């Protein structure tokens with residue numbers, strides 16, 4: 001539940017074409033302790049103001065010259081994408097009350113004001129509005145967690161599959177290709193076994209940062225398993241466009257890692273599959289890249305291999321470095 005402080009600091013806008021009414025409402029709100037209140041007498045400014053300030057409550061007079069309260073609510077509905085209109089209608093017309101609720105107002109206050117009613121309705125409405133915001137934020141956070149790996153913050157397999165799908169669709173539309181690179185660290189188990197799981201976790205985080213740092217902004221870097229990562233490249237012409245990034249990734253992963261004063265080393269193997277050369281569905285592309293990774297492991301690790309079968313496929317290509325995948329301890 002929102003705290004009393006949060007309620008008193010909520011952002012409130014008073015909209016009324018009559019200066020006396022504005023002054024009266026500002027006075028009522030100030031006396032009640034609301035600290036973040038502004039007002040306008042220009043109904044056609046309300047949407048722009050709300051877009052800028054995202055109010056928690058708009059106290060909206062319904063009868064105004066120019067744009068009336070109903071028209072203002074229509075405009076506000078277009079801004080409030082989540083469909084919650086934080087409007088409390090102010091009206092002297094009994095017949096407008098239900099019409100206002102139908103038009104999207106959450107509640108109404110009758111004029112002339114009954115102070116007790118005004119206080120209670122404003123408080124109740126803010127309580128619901130802030131709770132709604134908290135829930136929306138919580139739900140966004142949960143969605144974020146469901147799509148990301150908690151250790152590295154990278155997209156997980158679920159989000160990766162979506163991204164591959166999008167990349168493939170883009171490739172089809174623009175008659176281009178896409179590459180899926182499946183990485184598996186070499187000798188990672190040895191780091192866990194020798195130095196403990198916490199060291200392994202730290203290495204995984206640093207590897208993730210290096211992979212992201214060595215990829216283009218538009219590429220997706222995902223963690224799909226213990227020491228397994230997948231990188232998706234769009235706008236690719238053929239295997240040659242994936243060779244250089246693969247060599248670069250092998251190189252950056254093989255740079256030494258400093259963990260709690262220890263210098264550790266490891267390398268990575270990579271399997272590359274191309275859309276549409278090697279596969280044309282998301283799962284088949286991942287599978288083809290995984291098979292190519294297996295070839296890279298079998299051929300001695302610390303290298304990349306491309307999936308066979310495509311017009312531009314090649315035999316396993318040696319990585320530029322011939323680093324041994326061992327963990328070493330600095331003196």
Ligand SMILES: Nc1nc2c(ncn2[C@@H]2O[C@H](COP(=O)(O)OP(=O)(O)OP(=O)(O)O)[C@@H](O)[C@H]2O)c(=O)[nH]1
Pocket residue numbers: 151184185186187188189190192196197198199200201204225226227297
């Ligand atoms: N620290 C840490 N280790 C993990 C995590 N998830 C999986 N692992 C470990 O990662 C290791 C992965 O094993 P492998 O890929 O078979 O080991 P490897 O030594 O890299 O073997 P090769 O790939 O053949 O070189 C296992 O020891 C898992 O226990 C994790 O989140 N954190």
